[in-house]
Amino acid sequence: MNFTTENVIFAFGRPFGPFYALAMKFRAFLYRKGVFTIHHLPIPVISVGNLTMGGSGKTPFVVYLAKFLQQRGFKPAVISLGYRGRSKEPVTIVSDGQRILSDPLSCGDEPYLIAHSTHGVVVATGKKRIHPCKKVIESFNCNIILLDDAFQHLAVSRSIDLVLFDVHTFAGNSRVFPGGELREPVSALNRCDAFILTGVTGSNQERTEKCSELLAHKFTEKPIFKVSRFYPNAVKHTLTGSSISAVVIPLENLPQNLFCICGIAKPERFRQSLNDAGINIGDFKMFPDHCNYTQDIVETLRRQVIETAASGILTTEKDMTKLARLDFGDITIYTLPLTFDSNEALEDFILSKIGVKTS
Incomplete structure (x- = not known):
């Protein structure tokens, strides 16, 4: 066994994983039953997130989606929590689409990178994401929102819920935190609309197919899209x-x-x-x-x-x-x-879900 710090933490945390999983299930239940408020917006909202902790390629994928939506005539905004950012403001405008107005220490490195990697895309952060969501609609006339790292953020309703898995790590040890890398139990995936397998290369096709088969077996009605990153x-x-x-x-x-x-x-x-x-x-x-x-x-x-x-x-x-x-x-x-190869099937799926006719 590889006795890394992470593995040691997971070993000690394993007895507590079921309690955390139960708490996350109960939280989702309270949202479904209306005990916690779910805010609805007048424009389409696409959530990009994952089930596991750590990276799955969300940031470059959000950049890819933002540029694709721009090409289709939308004015997208990206809304992020601003993880590790120092700003305490309810809304921080990272970019107005023309100028970068914040810095990575204030807004967080990932929102800053998204702003730096796009042009014409409004990027904003806020601990309660409904506030930046409303701001980009009212002040910048954005007509579609990308919620970055938002699968567990249930307070904003979304038109599409996309969950990413990196094929190299997939679901880790398949245990819920603090006994493993999962943020929620696997059953939470029932609320997503599609799976995106990232990190697909010519050398990991067999592993990619195994990951795809596992998801298809458990979630038979949900489409699975495979995307490749490249430099x-x-x-x-x-x-x-x-x-x-x-x-x-x-x-x-x-x-x-x-x-x-x-x-x-x-x-x-x-x-x-x-x-x-x-x-x-x-x-x-x-x-x-x-x-x-x-x-x-x-x-x-x-x-x-x-x-x-x-x-x-x-x-x-x-x-x-x-x-x-x-x-x-x-x-x-x-x-x-880092960028993604375009995926026509995925792009058509997204457009159809937000009511745009495709050829």
């Missing part, structure tokens, strides 16, 4: 005076022996994606998810880059939202924008 290019970040310039470069122009760092939920997934893309790296250093990088951490990284004779640092877009404000001196940083 279309790389971005080279260099310090120019007091600011950082970013230049898009072809993947084949990435230098060898890059010092790789990441502070995401599933760092091994990032490492695997680099291998799948044929990107060779040197050292690989992991930080906690949503890591608040400091200048002291950067100074340590700079020394390690020099000691290992690395040709620069390679990191995720999410990490770069916080690293960009720090001084790396003459160390070059590279990031890899």
